[in-house]
Amino acid sequence: MLSLLRRNRDVRLVFSAQVISFAGDWFATVAVVGLVLDLTDSGFAAAAIFVAQSLPAFAVTPLAGPVADRFDRRMVMVAVSVAQTGAALAFLAVGSGRVWVAFAAQGSITALGAFFTPASQAALPNLVDPEDLATATSMMAATWGAMLAVGAALGAAFTVLFGRQAAFVADAASFAIAAGLISLVRRPMRAEPLAPHTSRMRPLADTADAIRYARSRPPVLALLGSKCGLGLATGVVGVLAVLADKHFHAGDGGIGILLSARGLGALAGPIVAHRVAGRGVRAQLLTCGLSAVTFGFGYLLVPLSPVVLVAGVCAFVGHIGGGTQWTVSTYGLQLLTPDHLRGRIHAADFALVTLTGSVSYLVAGVLAGVIGARGTIALGAAVALLWGAGYLAATRHIRPGEDGYAARSVTGAVEAGAAGASADPSAGESVPGVVT
Numbered sequence: 001m002l003s004l005l006r007r008n009r010d011v012r013l014v015f016s017a018q019v020i021s022f023a024g025d026w027f028a029t030v031a032v033v034g035l036v037l038d039l040t041d042s043g044f045a046a047a048a049i050f051v052a053q054s055l056p057a058f059a060v061t062p063l064a065g066p067v068a069d070r071f072d073r074r075m076v077m078v079a080v081s082v083a084q085t086g087a088a089l090a091f092l093a094v095g096s097g098r099v100w101v102a103f104a105a106q107g108s109i110t111a112l113g114a115f116f117t118p119a120s121q122a123a124l125p126n127l128v129d130p131e132d133l134a135t136a137t138s139m140m141a142a143t144w145g146a147m148l149a150v151g152a153a154l155g156a157a158f159t160v161l162f163g164r165q166a167a168f169v170a171d172a173a174s175f176a177i178a179a180g181l182i183s184l185v186r187r188p189m190r191a192e193p194l195a196p197h198t199s200r201m202r203p204l205a206d207t208a209d210a211i212r213y214a215r216s217r218p219p220v221l222a223l224l225g226s227k228c229g230l231g232l233a234t235g236v237v238g239v240l241a242v243l244a245d246k247h248f249h250a251g252d253g254g255i256g257i258l259l260s261a262r263g264l265g266a267l268a269g270p271i272v273a274h275r276v277a278g279r280g281v282r283a284q285l286l287t288c289g290l291s292a293v294t295f296g297f298g299y300l301l302v303p304l305s306p307v308v309l310v311a312g313v314c315a316f317v318g319h320i321g322g323g324t325q326w327t328v329s330t331y332g333l334q335l336l337t338p339d340h341l342r343g344r345i346h347a348a349d350f351a352l353v354t355l356t357g358s359v360s361y362l363v364a365g366v367l368a369g370v371i372g373a374r375g376t377i378a379l380g381a382a383v384a385l386l387w388g389a390g391y392l393a394a395t396r397h398i399r400p401g402e403d404g405y406a407a408r409s410v411t412g413a414v415e416a417g418a419a420g421a422s423a424d425p426s427a428g429e430s431v432p433g434v435v436t
Contacts, residue, residue: 004135010127010187011136014120015143017178021081022147024088024174025109026263027155029053030256031167032091032102033241034159039099043246043373047238047365052106054234055358057114061351066206068119068343073189074182077123080116081179084109088172092165117350122342123189125334134331138274141327146267156256191339210344213337218398219281223332224349226288229387230322231356233292235364236299236380237262240315243373248308261312262319265298269323277331282399284332287324289395292388294321299381303374318381 005012029049037046057064067076090105120140128136159167214220240262244254269291276283298318305311329349337345360380367376 004128004132004139008128008132010185013181013185014124014127015139017081017181018120018140018143019147020174020181021084021178022143023150023154024171026147026150026259027158027167027174028088028091028171030155030259031159031164032094032106033255034245034251035094035164036099036102037241037245039094039096043239043242043368044365045099046241046245047235047361047368048103049106050235050238051358051361051365052103053110054354054361056107056111057117057354058351058358060111060114061118061347061354062207064115064118064350065210065344065347067115068122068347069206069340073119073123073343074185076119077116077182078179080112080119081175081182084112085172085175085179087112088168088175091168091171114347114350114354118343118347119189121330121334121346122339125342126189126191126339127185127187133334134274134277137331137334138270138277138327141273141323141330142267142270146263150260150263153256153260156253156260160253206344207348210341210348213341214345214348217336219285220333220336220345222285222395222398223281223288223329223336224345224352226285226325226329226391227349227353228356229292229391230295230325230384231353232360232387233295233299233380233384234353234357235360235362236302236377238361239364239368239373239376239380242368243302243311243377244308247373248311250308254308257308257312258315261315265316265319265321266323266326268316268320269325270327272320273324273327273331277328281332281336284328285395285399286392287328289388289392291321291325291328292384292391294318294324294388296381296384296386296388297321299377299384302381303378318384 005015033046033049036042036049040046087105087108090101090108094102094105124136124140125133155167158170214224240258241255244250244258248254250257273287276287295318298314298316298321301314302311302318305314330346333345333349334342364376364380367379371379
């Protein structure tokens, strides 16, 4: 990974931008969750902050995917980061009687980020040589976990020392710095230049093209669906803050510890994923199922923990599974999808996980008030375990003959990408490689 960063200036810039932006995000998360708990004394309200970190993304992904495929991806990422700077400053207005501002600001940041993520993931294969793609994907996925770990820990300390308002300003500054770094990227973020004139956007039809492509290729469809199960169990993360504050009585520091443990697991996951990502679709699908089982096992132990540090270790184990699954499925989709569809495929992937995650956060928030944080986390763990077992069973018919199928899928993606270079897929004709 260090070799890639030394050799590739543009990847270094994008990597640095993500590191700084994610660090600022988690500074703000620790501060805003603690602030909402103080203002409302409601576990549901705290869990709803995590809903605001996911649900708005689902609402805008039918537009975000086509934007990533039709416009200059670098400019999309810069514009989004600039707009997120302004949205982060809105946290400064949160106070008694204005708790809703916290949700509005977080929702705006999330909705804007839904444009950034597909553009970034779709651009990455164009910024690196093919042999570096697995390394680059693992590295970019690791930044989220690393900055969650470091950002949450530093954010807790920063908030205690300087106050929550300072943490919100730091978050806004991180987006501004990220915009500046991405603007310096030189390599094209597309495999082919944009057509001089593009037709009007067709969000639903454009998304349908991507869905038809996935349905015609079982490995792509399986990789798209792999995040859903973990999304359905993700609500346990929203309850971690309640567990730290109400059960362990550890305040913002305890919240920071549990979120940092989550981040360390999400950082370790991509390292595991890097060892299996390049071994073919069979290994990728098997890893996705086993990762869900690992997530469930780790979180099954969290409610049994006697102190917050032990709970953090268990959450760390769970998120090794989560981080591995996210990285492996993302790499598989990058490999099997042609460039002109990649933004929409990654947007659909993001939409599925944000929708299921949002539902899970809401359900977990309600359950936490009925059966408590420990019982809610145990139920979420059971969902992950059942999903992992079911996923392994459901994909067994794809895995045995994977080698030939994967080769045909990659060949088809390359051929479709080449065809896309000579025709603008946004003009309304059938997308190459899609069964219509």
